[in-house]
Amino acid sequence: MSVIDQLSTELARLPGIGPKTALRLVHHLLKGSREQPRRLARALEEVADRVRACRVCGNFTEHEECEVCVNPRRDASIVCVVEEAFEVGAIERTGQYRGLFHVLGGHLAPLDGVGPNELNVASLLGRIRDARGGVNEVILATNASVEGEATAVYLEEMIRPMGARVSRLARGIPVGSDLEYVDGTTIAEALAGRREM
């Protein structure tokens, strides 16, 4: 296999990149200077070498603990639970959240053999139990899918007895969308969760 085929094969393993797109990318990388593929290669090596899971919350970090966990200005009484580490970034970019995070590493999927022991559930319960100052609120920000909902319901049952408030992200019409194109379940949720103006 030529090195070009090797690179296409590797690129085509990435989600959303088929064999044709992979070839286009290879040829783009070959058209310019050799500096671009080298820089990309270095960035990949660095990420592979240096990024790991935060010891406390499971977020990506280059250190023992992530920058959210070590930041003394974050509100340690609120923990936002997400399925995957990259969802931390989605919430951070809003600039509206000052609490901490906890990354489950997926959602419950009994048929695929993913139970609570396969997720970072024990460490979440441990954090809530042992937190200095206590945890007042746990925001369940699992995905709005069937599995995400089931995971949220399970976690709520585990956490509520520990005395923390448990909330989840509001369901409703995404900002900027035409009602016409929003599915019925979402509209129903938006109706049920309507707020007085």
Place this chain on the structure above:
Amino acid sequence: MSVIDQLSTELARLPGIGPKTALRLVHHLLKGSREQPRRLARALEEVADRVRACRVCGNFTEHEECEVCVNPRRDASIVCVVEEAFEVGAIERTGQYRGLFHVLGGHLAPLDGVGPNELNVASLLGRIRDARGGVNEVILATNASVEGEATAVYLEEMIRPMGARVSRLARGIPVGSDLEYVDGTTIAEALAGRREM
């Protein structure tokens, strides 16, 4: 900038990959084992180190000359001229072409300062002039765009006096497409180029 941001930035430089897709790719690469990003990094380094332009035709190769040029079973009396090296692969994959190639490295674009001297035109004319056994036919497979057409017209004027037949790829309805969705210019070309059944 964190190593994750660095990698996203590099990925987002690729055509068709925006910042959000880049982030998803990074997180995909971080989810699995570290072997995947390392393999991709190695493939990129290999390509950057080893791939160069064929001395004869400009196609990609890991050697002095590409595998088409060194293949004694290829018909050296036919040369197919393409704009970019990756278009060689598109024609090769049809399995229908047994001649040689010549890569121009782009198309004529006077407004952008791309004249014949900026393309591999002199080497093409030299090949036709000096070919042992002679070149019987030059297929102009430049793109079916205005610039590609203009480049083909220019090359045709240069090559015809040298005694070789000059042809171009047929224009017509792409296989498998509904006439309804084919643009008028293409239908007009298909009509003009219609063939008796």
